[in-house]
Amino acid sequence: MSGGESLEFEIHPNPAPVSAVERAALLANPGFGRVFTDHMVTVRYAEGKGWYDARVEARAPIPMDPATAVLHYAQEIFEGLKAYRVDDGGVSMFRPDANARRFRDSARRMAMAELPEQVFVDSLGALIQVDREWVPDGPDGSLYLRPFMFASEVFLGVKPSAEYLYVVIASPVGPYFKGGAAAPVTVWISNDYTRAAPGGTGAAKCGGNYATSLAAQAEGMEHGCEQVVFLDAVERRYVDELGGMNIFFVFDDGTMVTPPLGTILPGITRDAVITLAREQGHEVREEPYSFDQWRADAASGRLREVFACGTAAVLTPIGTVRSTDGEFVIGDGSTGDVTVRLRQTLVDIQRGRAADTHGWVRRVL
Ligand SMILES: *Cc1c(COP(=O)(O)O)cnc(C)c1O
DSSP states (O other), X not given: OXXXXXXXXXXXXXXXXXXXXXXXXXXXXXXXXXXXXSEEEEEEEETTTEEEEEEEEEOOOOOOOTTBTHHHHXXXXXXXXXXXXXXXXXXXXXXXXXXXXXXXXXXXXXXXXXXXXXXXXXXXXXHHHHTGGGSOOSSSOEEEEEEEEEEOOBOOSSSOOSEEEEXXXXXXXXXXXXXXXXXXXXXXEOSSOOSOOTTSSTTSOBHHHHHHHHHHHHHHHHTTOSEEEEEOTTTSOBEEEESXXXXXXXXXXXXXXXXXXXXXXXXXXXXXXXXXXXXXXXOEEEOXXXXXXXXXXXXXXXXXXXXXXXXXXXXXXXXXXXXXXXXXXXXXXXXXXXXXXXXXXXXXXXXXXXXXXXXXXXXXX
């Protein structure tokens, strides 16, 4: 099956969509991940038949037999990206082709059928077309797109499922941070838990990785931290990433370090930040960085800024680092200039306010 294969999406409009008045009320303060559009995409796969029955239809519950494979063995993957309203009233997405490629990579790791990249990208366009009124106006809002796929065969045997259901839902979201400015967060260094071992599923965007991160997240919250930083599973020394964000370190000589790919999730924001930082004159190294070095560099003042990054929150400054050994602060604990500038550059490209010299922005409407 080639990456270029495409399908025709049948449109079945929702017979009872949310009224314009109610929609406006929902869009006024959508929060994150609680408000959903009127429609969803579904595409089915069966062994021997391939991908079929691509449709945009009314968003509705998905009936499931209790023996559906995903409920027992967790063959499930997902993606997350945003559609933005641009100044002329159109809508664009940021690097959907990169999400399509990563979705295939995740599927391969989980022994699932690989959705052709063209079908993935087309499915997003088809949903946005139908739910276009749900893309928030204004400088901060966006429509968060959540493609996902799960094992839908009804069978309790342990084997790759012979059937899959691919679904896309969409959720209008406001600014991730009130006022748009990200306040520095405090992170917890997890000693008891790791998220990904070599040979494991760390590089796949699968629900299972999130399930295993929640106990660590709860532990971090008990210690007053908003996020958890995981260390490598072998030596428990090197920084991997956060539960759902990659991490960057900025030094006093302008150089930057981010952990290398392998057990971490290859973030599209991470990739864009590396490119933009290099354009802004920073040398960026992808190399292991230990927690001991982190603490020493923070103490000496060599380390100036640390930030986490991902689609949902873009760039989030890390101000304080807490562990069972105590805590330390990065710089004076406030948001650094490099973090602010990179965030602004990226957001301006995503929203069509700055030149898209890398061909990252895909116009949908
Ligand atoms: C999705 C995700 C990220 C961020 O990836 P983006 O493509 O930048 O949104 C980072 N870490 C994990 C574990 C993730 O699941």
